[in-house]
Amino acid sequence: MTQILGKDAPVEQSIAHFEEILKKLNISVTESNWMNPLEDVYSVNLSVTSCPTLYSNGKGSSRLAARASAYGELFERLATHMEFSDYYLGLDNSNAPFVHFKDEKWTNIEENQNQIPNEILNASLRKFYTQECDLTLENLVDLQSSSYSRGVCSIPFTNARNGEIVYFPVNLLDNLYGSNGMSEGNSEYEALVQGLSEIIERHVKREIIKKGLALPAVPDEILQKYEKSYKSLKDLQGDGLKVVCYDASLGGKFPVVCIVMFNQRNGTCFASFGAHPIFEVALDRTITELMQGRSFSDLDNFDEPDFDLNKTSDIVNLESHFVDSTGILPMQMFRKIPDYRFVAWDFSGSTKEQYKALRYMIAKLGFDIYIRSYNYLGVYVYRTIVPGMSEIYPVDDLVYNNTNLGIDFQDALLSLPDTDETEETYESYLQELENEEFDNDTNVCSLLGVLPDEKSSWENLRMGELKCLVALAAKNYEAASEYAKWTLLYNNESMSLENRAFYQCIIKITDCLTTGSLKLEDYIDGLKLLYGEKTVENALDHIEGRKRFNNLVGSDLNMKSFTAHQELIRIYNILKEAQSSYND
Secondary structure, eight states: OOOOTTOSSOHHHHHHHHHHHHHHHTOOEEEEEEEEEETTEEEEEEEETTEEEEEEEEEESSHHHHHHHHHHHHHHHHHTTGGGTTSOOHHHHHTSSOSSOTTOEEEOOOTTOOSOOTTSSOHHHHHHHHSSSOOOSGGGOOTTTOOTTTOEEEEEEEETTTOOEEEEEHHHHHHHTTTTTEEEESSHHHHHHHHHHHHHHHHHHHHHHHHTOOOOBOOHHHHTTSHHHHHHHHHHOBTTEEEEEEEOSTTTTSOEEEEEEEETTTTEEEEEEEEOSSHHHHHHHHHHHHTTTOOGGGGGSOOOOBSOHHHHTSHHHHHHHHHHSOSOOBGGGGOSSOSSOOOOOOOOSOHHHHHHHHHHHHHHTTOOOEEEEOOTTSSEEEEEEOTTTSOSSOTTHHHHSOTTTTGGGHHHHHHGGGOOOOHHHHHHHHHHHHHTTOOTTOBHHHHHTOOOOTTSTTTTOBHHHHHHHHHHHTTOHHHHHHHHHHHHHHHTTTSOHHHHHHHHHHHHHHHHHHOTTOOGGGTHHHHHHHHOHHHHHHHHHHHHTSSOSTTOOOOOTTOTTOHHHHHHHHHHHHHHHHHHTOOO
């Protein structure tokens, strides 16, 4: 059996446990994209075989460690339902006794109700989440249920400081926190340590990049104590690549390591951060994170550092760092004299002792920790929220960039291809879409919370293309031409040859129809020579109203026409059934 530092069970035992649970649930998984760019650095993708959009990534200093990491991440995403947070789960689930979790609570939305009621959050949290935006209950309806009539769904978390039970809206969690603070472990404290470590890592990372803090390098004599990690760092050097390991503890306050790779071939760099109370574990995580899912050929795709702190501290840049480390680093990080002295930190001890140490670090910053367990699958899974510290996205996203923005349009847009309305009605639909000010490049399925089937007409449908099709149904040829031109410009690379020819032909025909000096009948034969008879006939059918919506297949709120989405819901219902049979 292989024991990994910081873990409370051998890695083989962990993997066997994961596999046994998946077998009982009748969920099969597929490993793919194995990478081993360095001798002791591995990464792998793990996905549900029947629904690959449900996936995780694993990393580690051995194949076994990477597999265990991938399984752990998959279980935390499934158990917390994060894997499903971008999708509407259908009418059956929306109307079920519980949509998310057995202990959820629903708050009705009353007319003219301007304030968040006391049963949601607590006084200090209501103030925190509303101080920067005019938050309403409508903003807190979650995409998965998409039910304004049912209201706001909230689930309970426990304040680690005083035991207070606080109900957090599911929508709020999905919009602001992502996977930050989600964790799985072989024991309760191992999982909690992982979650708090991740929160601290990302908090420190944000502070360093936002403020351009210069860090002290970890001395070579310290790194040499950790043979595998030291060898990996040496193997990364050369061929125009330089790697420096920094102490990101900010003077011994936090258990964080930072490694920056400098690419002298193009003057770019990127940073990897890792955290754990044990220095050796934090160092190993930082190295494996650095190369997770990457080969050496991927190291030319980063940005030059910049002296402009306004640029590097911009929220979009910070989000890029959290998503895949592709953001811009501040040049100030590499000042000769660091802002902190090097500290040979280590917070070793049992996982329970490590957890207490991490809690103390966060408490000293003045933040409260809220924890929820999701152990119904037979695995220790927790979600930890530290309001004011662990947000990945800005709080005003709850108003201005909410995942529920498309709820009102689900039924209308999904059923649109099956409609048979007057030209005036379609013109009113077009005006409504334009008045909503959806960006033309908005992916329609993402807006609606739908998982499209591969190579279907829905898969790459953007709002600009949908507006073109609605304009054609309305016989608004000027608008149709405008949106067809946008569609060709935006989707040129992803569009099929057949679809490209369709929109090219639409543009030519609408040019004839909207230009007084041109007669369409004079150019039909030429168009057939350009695009083929079949394409011209299809375009003319749309122009003249015999066909609409260019092969889009209509659906309903139970996703009847989306095979992939139906499978997503099936997997979700397996997890709900596991909840129903679980006794706390």
